[in-house]
Amino acid sequence: MATVPTITLNDGATIPQLGFGVWQVPAEDAEKVVAEALKVGYRHLDNAAVYGNEEGVGRAIAASGVPREELFITTKVWVNDFKAGNTKQALRTSLEKLGVDYVDLYLIHWPSPADEAYLDAWKAMEEMQAEGLIRSIGVSNFLPEHLDRVVEAGTVVPAINQVEIHPALQQREIQEANERHGIKTQAWSPLAQGAVFEDEPVKAAAEAHGVSPAQVVIRWHLQRGRILFPKSVTPERIASNFDVFGFELSEEELSAIDGLERDGRTGPNPGEFNPS
Template identity: 50%
Template sequence: MTVPDVTLGNGVRMPQLGFGVWQVSDDAVVDAVSTALEAGYRSIDTAAAYGNERGVGEALSRSELDRQDVFVTSKLANPDQGYDHTLRAFDATLERMRLETLDLYLIHWPLPRRDMYVSTWKALERLYADGRVRAIGVCNFQAPHLERVVEEGGITPMVNQIELHPLLVQRAMREFDAKHNIVTEAWSPLGQGKLLDHPTVTAIAEQLHRTPAQVLLRWHIQLGNVVIPKSVTRERIRSNFRIFDFELSEADMDRITGLDAGSRFGPDPDEFDGE
């Protein structure tokens, strides 16, 4: 089963389905990532703040896959914002993961009250210019944050990873990203599991003989999002990968999109200060 790619603004191709490792311990992540790679995932998303970069690197080193066959993403931890701190933090990430380059490096949060995301972005531009990372982007950036980065930096972010699920469809943000050739990537794509027993989702799943998670992930794929589900259960990891042999009808897509309530499970990016 082949995962479709999306093309980033600089021409780099990124798998549309990846494997996320938020809240997975450094020990448990080795087995989880190994299982994901065996199942067919070719994109792994971690972050310095997750405390499991070392374990992800260990799983990659144990894999028989060539390095260029796995798209690896990590993110800058909030305390490391600022130009010089960012450069040092990137070095530490590579050291922990035992890698020479990353495929994608992201600013984890804008932290607008600290007002350091522009200088932080310029450090990412430096890493990109030096060939140490193939693509750069941001997480949780709202339109004003992105507009400022585009205006004051030299490179438009290639990815914006945001909380996105049927209770938070993010239509305006997705439209803004698309207008600026920024790929939208969804974190918490299953609503932190709270959507798995929603009556609308379960009804569609029963009709299609699929799991609720498969239905939700398929919804993301058909919207055009990059999506990074997380699990530590081997069968769920494998099941979440099996979403490319069916499609949701337009009516089912509309029913799921219609659940939008503007509800966040994570912090508001305009208010979050990293604490």
């Protein structure tokens, strides 16, 4: 079983650089899919309350026999909960569904910037971190201006900012803002839902190393220092996405993939997205 590199966060905690995501995994399939991921060797699980599958993830964790201290579990508070002032209750509900006493990372899922309710959520998360219910706190989909407000208003700097990043959307301004604040960048939709697999630099690297385009893109993220969590429900792909430690991309290959930036966003724009 491969040893996944870890990254040290600004609060001293460590996170496995490669994880497993469960976005869009149906609730009825979550237990089976996560059990497969844990069997392959993943120990970092990325979840969210709004995904609706925390119970299945919790059942897989309980049945796995993997000690809790070997797992890194992330979940997120949804907008309607923090806008209603229910951040603390939302976490307690997630803990119950996941069957754990604490989460390793709790994130504000979207800033929803029409108001600044995320600042109240951040205060509540700082308090829950002090209580031991959360090891690390962070944000997701925050633009530089949102990060600045949290850092200014809070007493804890976010450990992570999780944003859409892949070869077609590299969010360099956000990555630079993260680095300026000592925040680690975590990529969601790291494979661009397959949209970059036919791009020549990805295909060429895959041929050169005898691996899949998905493995090339995962390797690109890892070598560029980002944390990521590709998602699949297919056992073969779950295993393949984890099998990325037997080759290394050259600087020329990395730079060619860097050149694929084209503002190829697959999800909402955080500056405009105000979900309820």
